[in-house]
Amino acid sequence: MSNNEKLLKKAQKLSIHEKMFQCPICSGAMKVERMASLECENRHCYDISRQGYVNLLNQTPRTKYDKALFEARKKISGSGFFGPMVEAVTSRLIQAMKSRESRKSVRLLDAGCGEGSHLSAILRKLREQRMVPDVLGVGMDIAKEGIVTAAKTSPDPIWCVADLSQSPFADQQFDYILNILSPSNYSEFRRLLTSDGMLVKVIPGSMYLQELRALFYTGTGKETYSNDGTMELFIRHFERIEFDELRYRVILDSNQMKQLIHMTPLSWSISPEVIERMPDGEMEVTADFTLLYGWI
Numbered sequence: 001m002s003n004n005e006k007l008l009k010k011a012q013k014l015s016i017h018e019k020m021f022q023c024p025i026c027s028g029a030m031k032v033e034r035m036a037s038l039e040c041e042n043r044h045c046y047d048i049s050r051q052g053y054v055n056l057l058n059q060t061p062r063t064k065y066d067k068a069l070f071e072a073r074k075k076i077s078g079s080g081f082f083g084p085m086v087e088a089v090t091s092r093l094i095q096a097m098k099s100r101e102s103r104k105s106v107r108l109l110d111a112g113c114g115e116g117s118h119l120s121a122i123l124r125k126l127r128e129q130r131m132v133p134d135v136l137g138v139g140m141d142i143a144k145e146g147i148v149t150a151a152k153t154s155p156d157p158i159w160c161v162a163d164l165s166q167s168p169f170a171d172q173q174f175d176y177i178l179n180i181l182s183p184s185n186y187s188e189f190r191r192l193l194t195s196d197g198m199l200v201k202v203i204p205g206s207m208y209l210q211e212l213r214a215l216f217y218t219g220t221g222k223e224t225y226s227n228d229g230t231m232e233l234f235i236r237h238f239e240r241i242e243f244d245e246l247r248y249r250v251i252l253d254s255n256q257m258k259q260l261i262h263m264t265p266l267s268w269s270i271s272p273e274v275i276e277r278m279p280d281g282e283m284e285v286t287a288d289f290t291l292l293y294g295w296i
């Protein structure tokens, strides 16, 4: 397929789902125009990029999330570090999809999808299942570099550069929202979920990357971490909640360790000399996650 054909296909997919969007400036209804952009009734216009994503930001924020960081995240995802977590999230989605009355199609939003590795892996696994409805995947992130990487790697979902505090979607458009290791906006989650929709939020547990914490933070008072505050905030926003805990260890080689250190915000406040002193060679690291499920 030529690039133009690919782009046309993407625009057609967007136009089938154009009612899902609303203008992030004026909340007006949106339409795909000339197979080239999404435009609202007040003529605010958002182009469909060459790579097939839509940029719905009004201004580009400064962020630490650059291209190198997303490449590092993609490599770490490829190493299998997140595999059991992604598997657990997918199983819970399959269980939820099978227990609801038979619906032909559902929408799944990944809010804060970064370079899209988790959403792509979850969609692949869902499509292998029988008895699961047709799933439209939508990935959004405020970091354009993440979405560019996502759109190049995986053409299947609809990818949007957008701000979660002014998300470009109409009310009650999503049956499932994922929010994996990424900041939340609970009023937006409540607005975007269908009345029986489910939010899946993944947060680090207290032992997440404890080996790096020990190396970077010994003697600073930051060696330990608790997710109690995040959990309390989550509980306050939902009628019904459930949660799972998941802990496992992964051996990473020295190259993968470099990617992991580059990827994690834990290292951002650390001087390069401390990072230089890291032992060379493979290392065993702990993955520890709390998976929170909420219904409004």
Ligand SMILES: [Zn+2]
Pocket: 023, 024, 025, 026, 027, 028, 040, 041, 042, 043, 044
């Ligand atoms: Zn508008």
